Amino acid sequence: VMPDVLDFILDRLVIRENVEMTESLSALRKQIDALDNDLMDLLTRRMRVSREIATYKKEHDMAVVQTGRYSEILDKRGAQGVLCGMDAEFVKKIYEAIHEESVRQQMDIINK
Numbered sequence: 001v002m003p004d005v006l007d008f009i010l011d012r013l014v015i016r017e018n019v020e021m022t023e024s025l026s027a028l029r030k031q032i033d034a035l036d037n038d039l040m041d042l043l044t045r046r047m048r049v050s051r052e053i054a055t056y057k058k059e060h061d062m063a064v065v066q067t068g069r070y071s072e073i074l075d076k077r078g079a080q081g082v083l084c085g086m087d088a089e090f091v092k093k094i095y096e097a098i099h100e101e102s103v104r105q106q107m108d109i110i111n112k
Contacts, residue, residue, distance in 0.1 A: 054106035
């Protein structure tokens with residue numbers, strides 16, 4: 001780069017306060033990390049209850065998947081998600097994944 005081009009570039013150079021933005025972003029990311037830890041704790045507790053349900057279903061010779069209950073959960077949580085500003089399909093996908101893991105864990109108990 002020629003000196004005159006370098007001068008031109010330097011004259012137009014804008015120095016931003018990245019330190020403040022980076023610190024703010026770092027604080028927000030720490031909040032996300034804490035919330036993710038909370039989500040993992042809640043999922044762990046939910047799966048524990050699902051395993052207790054599996055024990056009950058096994059003792060009472062019940063099917064693992066209760067389609068009425070499953071549909072009810074997807075509909076209620078989808079609507080709840082909309083009220084919270086989220087897309088219903090996004091929330092339903094999350095609960096489908098949670099349900100899939102719950103069924104997997106229940107099958108482990110029932111098949112013992």
